[in-house]
Amino acid sequence: MKIKTLVSCMTLASLLFASTAFAGSKATITMQSFGKTKEGVDTALYSLTNANGVKTDITNYGGIVVRLFVPDREGNMGDVVLGYNTVAEYILDTPYFGALIGRIGNRVADGKFSLDGKTYHLVTNNFPADIPCHLHGGTVGYDKVVWDAEPFIENNTPGLKLHYLSIDGEEGYPGNLDITVWYRLTNDNSLKIDYLATTDKATPVNLTNHSYFNLKGEGNGDILGHVMKFNAANYTPVNAGLIPTGEIASVKGTPFDFTSPHTIGERVNSSNEQMKFGGGYDHNWVLDNQDGDLALAATAFESTSGRFMEVWTEEPGVQFYVGNFLDGSIIGKSGKPYNFRNGFCLETQHYPDSPNQADFPSIILKPGEEYTTTTIYRFGTR
Ligand code: GLA
Helix, strand or coil, X not given: CHHHHHHHHHHHHHHHXXXXXXXXXXXEEXXXXXXXXXXXXXXXXXXXXXXXXXXXXXXXXXXXXXXEEEECCCCCEEECECCCCCHHHHHHCCCCCCCEECCECCEEEXXXXXXXCEEEECCCXXXXXXXXXXXXXCCCCHHHCECEEEEEEECCEEEEEEEEEECCCHHXXXXXXXXXXXXXXXXXXXXXXXXXXXXXXXXXXXXEEXXXXXXXXXCCCCCCCCEEEECCCEEECECXXXXXXXXXXXXXXXXXXXXXXXXXXXXXXXXXXXXHHHCCCEXXXXXXXXXXXXXXXXXXXXXXXXXXXXXXXXXXXXXXXXXXXXXXXXECCCCCECCCCCCEEEEEXXXXXXXXXXXXXXXXXXXXXXXXXXXXXXXXXX
């Protein structure tokens, strides 16, 4: 009820904003080729521009958000997400820049889980501290497939509908999972992502988006000065293999406490054992909101540009990863290297290793049920 009021206020505010300051501006969508996959499948790049001139480029390869231009406090547009200019580069090597992630976002211990008395073996494609696990859906996750795409404009809001059928047995998962994702670039300068999935066999599902943000603009250095605040009093500590121990631990007195604002850099090199395991922040925060309604999870503010970003989600958790594996070997869209900690991710999600953790909220979707979840990245300046 409370949340509903909030959402309608946001919508009302955005309508007023659109009709007063930008009367007459029209949302637009254009489309161009984004090149072919190795198998020769055509991919496309859709440019969505909202009534304020805020623009995002999204490809149906992996559902990747390739560019996202939002204004700074002077009104200058800057691209605040990391990525590449061509599909070939995404295919060759990507740390999941901007992509849709599934069937299970994040890690599954040893790539194994049991469901209805049967043990399933998933691909192990990640080895923190030499301990194998399944990460982000496996070798060919949803970030590496071509989705069916349908651009649309409704209520002067541009959007892109993406559809993918993940077949029974794909990457070891049970059941045909029919997935639809809607991206919308709304006129309150939000990138809104709605997910829907249905299955014909019980299966774990944990979908997310893996955008790397830098509110100074991609390629403009590290993210250590960003000021973060999370509505999360707890997090899930991990072992050396980055698998949760099962404990829901208080953030109080730790570098994980962002209940009041702190820069990323302030405690990122702390000698806290958890920070050593992650090589910095690479953990799941347990959001205070656990009722499945849309709520504010996190904010990030960057003072030189004046840009801020809010993350709203219906999910119970968020993985905060600060680009600890970026090392300058990747050259980004503007020809500049992405060095250590040059981007951060806020991956809204259920907790890592959920299928093996009886006390975590379940991610099992059954036939006849609908998996739906919404995440919003909203941008502004101050
Ligand atoms: C996620 C993981 C990180 C890392 C990145 C990709 O955010 O939590 O450990 O694997 O993806 O580099």
